Amino acid sequence: MKHIILFLFAVILSAKSFSQPQPEEVTSKNSWLKVGLNGGIPFGDLSDISSFILGIELKGQLMSTKHLGIGITTGYNHFFPENGYDNFGTIPLGGFLRYYPKSTGFFAGVDLGYSFLIGVSGATGGVYTRPQLGYHNYNWNVFVFYNGIFRNQDDAGNLQYVGIGATRNIRFR
Numbered sequence: 001m002k003h004i005i006l007f008l009f010a011v012i013l014s015a016k017s018f019s020q021p022q023p024e025e026v027t028s029k030n031s032w033l034k035v036g037l038n039g040g041i042p043f044g045d046l047s048d049i050s051s052f053i054l055g056i057e058l059k060g061q062l063m064s065t066k067h068l069g070i071g072i073t074t075g076y077n078h079f080f081p082e083n084g085y086d087n088f089g090t091i092p093l094g095g096f097l098r099y100y101p102k103s104t105g106f107f108a109g110v111d112l113g114y115s116f117l118i119g120v121s122g123a124t125g126g127v128y129t130r131p132q133l134g135y136h137n138y139n140w141n142v143f144v145f146y147n148g149i150f151r152n153q154d155d156a157g158n159l160q161y162v163g164i165g166a167t168r169n170i171r172f173r
Contacts, residue, residue, distance in 0.1 A: 033170040034059035034071075040147065040163025042079070050079040053161050059096065069098040073111050077147075079159075088119035090149065090159070092128055104137045115149045117159075126151035126158070132165075141167045 040053040057075035064070050073096050078089045094113015101107075111130040117123050126149045134143025142165075149159040 027172070031060070031062045032172060034061060034141065034167040035170060036141070036165055036167030038077075038145070038163050038165030040077075040145075040161040042159075042161040044160050045157045046079075046159050046161060049081060049083065049085045051082045052080045053163065054078050054080070055165075057165070057167065059167065061096075061098070067100050069096075069100065069109075071096050071098075073113070086119060088117065090115045090117055090125065090128075092116075092130075094128065100136060105135065106133075107136045107141070107143075108133055109143075115159075117149075117151075124152065125149065139169050141169070 036057050038055045042050045055077035059073045061069045061071035074093050092115040096111040098109035109132045115128040116125040128149040130147045132143045132145040
């Protein structure tokens with residue numbers, strides 16, 4: 001799985017390298033922070049131990065071309081337990097790629113990285129992917145997503161959920 005992640009990052013970097021010329025400096029026109037909230041509903045094995053997921057996210061984005069954004073992402077996702085289970089959460093750390101066909105409207109993207117599992121004794125995290133479809137304008141992004149955290153078999157399974165989120169674009173001045 002680590003080889004797949006490295007391969008995907010190499011593909012993203014290659015696409016960036018062969019795209020339009022790079023911006024000379026980071027400005028409010030080509031880069032910004034995204035701060036947001038999201039909520040999700042678990043399915044599969046996760047639905048037996050959690051009823052709802054609520055998260056915060058922080059992203060740093062650079063528009064490498066007029067239609068392609070790349071960046072880094074992190075945050076915290078809290079899993080609300082049911083059936084006597086304890087609270088737990090995940091901290092994702094990864095990169096992302098966004099495609100914006102127009103300056104306002106539809107967008108598609110994916111986050112890839114590693115998500116650390118916290119609050120569960122002896123458990124580790126796993127590789128995660130988070131494809132998204134949404135609407136964007138100058139200040140906001142609203143999107144639906146699937147989040148899959150793929151863990152080692154010894155860690156008792158994968159964590160999967162679907163949800164909706166929104167981020168606010170905070171520009172550098």
